[in-house]
Amino acid sequence: MSTSSIPAQIADLILADLIQTGAKPGQLLPAEARLAAKFVVSRSAVREALKQLAGQGYVEVVNGRGTLVRPLDDAQLTAYFTHALALQGVPFHALMEARKPVEVQSARLAAQRRTDEHLVELRGIIRRMQRSISNAEEYVSLDRELHNQIALASGNIIITHFVHSLRGSLNEQTLHLLYRRRNRQQLERVHQLHEIIVSEIAAQNAEAAARAMEIHFSEALTFLVERKAISGR
């Protein structure tokens, strides 16, 4: 709209230009002074516009070099999930509800497309998990690695970013809730499912891998609901 601020308008124009011309990651944008001349605004306005585009993840401004198109990463997704959890108060189980089918798909595709290199990585993580089953802090860290690696093996960058960013925006308190309060028997059940998931991915049984991941998440959700009922909220 014509009522929005000049930097916002400039940002839209620059972005439209990038899309129009099919800009590629790494490509250099015109200098701030040149953009300011082109749009007939001050350099400050252009700078704020670029900062906004940088915040949206489209570009990166680097001192002395210029502004360049940024390769796609999960920063935007991380910002979204952080916003949802920390500022908006979206309940954790709502995120898990959305995450579950994506992780199931992740396991399914990983079983179909995994390479031998992926498998080596996955088995290495499982081996380390086996040794860390009584160390909750390390097991949580390895759990993150495992799910990230499975997503990587899925060969789908959107799924990879989704899985990675969602885990990344969880705070320590929530991770604590996920694992540390469990007893030994419950942790071994969790690990058993991790092993099944990887072995089905190894055997390239897509549907079996998907089912194992689904059970894994169903049990995690059940666990969360139970704990919520106990804590009375």
Added chain:
Amino acid sequence: MSTSSIPAQIADLILADLIQTGAKPGQLLPAEARLAAKFVVSRSAVREALKQLAGQGYVEVVNGRGTLVRPLDDAQLTAYFTHALALQGVPFHALMEARKPVEVQSARLAAQRRTDEHLVELRGIIRRMQRSISNAEEYVSLDRELHNQIALASGNIIITHFVHSLRGSLNEQTLHLLYRRRNRQQLERVHQLHEIIVSEIAAQNAEAAARAMEIHFSEALTFLVERKAISGR
């Protein structure tokens, strides 16, 4: 890091403060001048920091009033998908692969949680679709409405934002590919599945609704693969 720019550091500090204090949407931040004094930097630096946070979707700066915490919306997700499709060249089928399980979950939850009001909306859309089956442009628009409304009925804001933003970042060309090239028989098959999905949601058959949505997407993906094979890329 100490090497990053001052506005970036200020942005991180402000965000950390918002999270720490549990800021709520609509809440007003201190004035730019006050923040500048607090962090001992110029107002320009604070302004760029705020513009970055605005780009990340956390806050909104409004002339004469101040900076306020923004309610969660799908702007970040839209930016991510736009970046992926328009700038990064992520293939369309990769997005569909990620979208499919989310929409299946959306249908499943909608069947479990839909209210009568949701159902009225859904049936209204289906009725309009019935009349527009030969008008590809309008059918595409109604299709978007239908999927959004199903996501709304799922009661999960993450899923709602995901579905809405993914559709929103598709350009005209891609939508064209999705529907306009189909013949009458294919379009009627698509509509038949739309009707089944809604009727299963109406009957609160969660798994049946999920299965119908899954078939819907499988056929769409098959159609895309076929077209790609024909067009030779």
Added chain:
DNA sequence: ATTAAGAATTTGTCCAACAAAAAAGCCGCC
């Protein structure tokens, strides 16, 4: 051809000033 110093380009940061919009305070009127 290599290297190193210097020049040019580009972004980083700050400051000062005024415009524009919104909010807050004030004052008279009913």
Added chain:
DNA sequence: GGCGGCTTTTTTGTTGGACAAATTCTTAAT
């Protein structure tokens, strides 16, 4: 007391200039 309407104050919007910092380009010497 309450309620418009005006003024004042606060806050963001935008510009221009100045200099620092980082990078790249140029050039000259070996």
